[in-house]
Amino acid sequence: MSSKRKEPESVSPLDEFRTSRRRFLTGSPTFKSSNIVITMSSPDKTSANEDVSSAPTHHSHPSSLEVTPEVTQGFQFSMNDLTQMVMVSMSHPDFLNTFAPLVADVLNPLISKSFLDAIGPLQAKVDLQGQTIASQQDEIKVLQKSNSELEARITGLEQRISSLEESDLDNRLMRQEAALEELEQYGRRNSLRFHNIKMPEDNKDSDEIIVNICNDKLNANINKDDICRSHPVGHPNKHGKVQLKLEN
Numbered sequence: 172m173s174s175k176r177k178e179p180e181s182v183s184p185l186d187e188f189r190t191s192r193r194r195f196l197t198g199s200p201t202f203k204s205s206n207i208v209i210t211m212s213s214p215d216k217t218s219a220n221e222d223v224s225s226a227p228t229h230h231s232h233p234s235s236l237e238v239t240p241e242v243t244q245g246f247q248f249s250m251n252d253l254t255q256m257v258m259v260s261m262s263h264p265d266f267l268n269t270f271a272p273l274v275a276d277v278l279n280p281l282i283s284k285s286f287l288d289a290i291g292p293l294q295a296k297v298d299l300q301g302q303t304i305a306s307q308q309d310e311i312k313v314l315q316k317s318n319s320e321l322e323a324r325i326t327g328l329e330q331r332i333s334s335l336e337e338s339d340l341d342n343r344l345m346r347q348e349a350a351l352e353e354l355e356q357y358g359r360r361n362s363l364r365f366h367n368i369k370m371p372e373d374n375k376d377s378d379e380i381i382v383n384i385c386n387d388k389l390n391a392n393i394n395k396d397d398i399c400r401s402h403p404v405g406h407p408n409k410h411g412k413v414q415l416k417l418e419n
Contacts (some may be wrong), residue, residue, distance in 0.1 A: 203342050361399070365413045368404060377401040 260266055268376035370380060378395050385391035 362414065364404070368403075368413045370413070377403060381413060 364380065365384065368380065368384070370377060378401050380400050381398065381401050382393055382395055385393050402414055403415050
């Protein structure tokens with residue numbers, strides 16, 4: 172049974188677009204242009220011209236959009252009208268609900284991989300720096316221990332040096348004192364000091380007084396030639412001391 176196809180009535184593109192937009196927004200299952208058919212379909216219903224095996228199986232949503240070309244007789248939409256129609260379709264909630272999960276499923280692995288690829292070298296550097304810091308901390312501990320041991324040795328050496336210096340100084344002082352004592356003893360062996368000797372102020376000859384005392388009091392039997400020199404010590408009348416040095 173055949174029938175002659177009815178030619179479409181002449182309708183302006185703007186009216187066609189407005190009618191299609193109104194039908195689309197009010198939930199009409201199908202609206203046509205001269206060369207574009209946009210249908211609203213449910214996932215459990217398939218078009219007669221659509222292969223069932225090609226239906227998507229990854230996601231199930233309450234509704235989806237189909238855009239199929241159809242060559243018809245008549246006029247065509249202008250590019251501006253088609254652009255507006257696409258923008259209206261993309262702003263529809265069903266379009267967003269259908270394609271947003273698909274886009275997310277595609278982009279999420281890519282974003283994750285890109286993030287891991289970008290952060291991987293940085294993480295490797297951080298791990299390497301952590302190992303370097305741990306190694307340096309171990310070296311610092313070893314150096315601190317060695318430094319403590321060196322400080323202990325230095326302290327011990329300083330104490331030993333101080334003790335040796337004190338001992339050496341004591342020994343040197345004792346040797347100096349002994350030498351001085353020996354020198355004094357050597358100097359005093361020919362030297363005599365007489366106490367309580369009264370000497371006239373006008374008599375400056377102490378040798379004669381000492382010779383008389385030695386001969387008369389001590390029975391030493393000396394003369395002036397045996398005396399190297401003699402002299403009063405202090406004031407003659409106040410101290411009464413005479414220092415006498417004999418010849419060897």
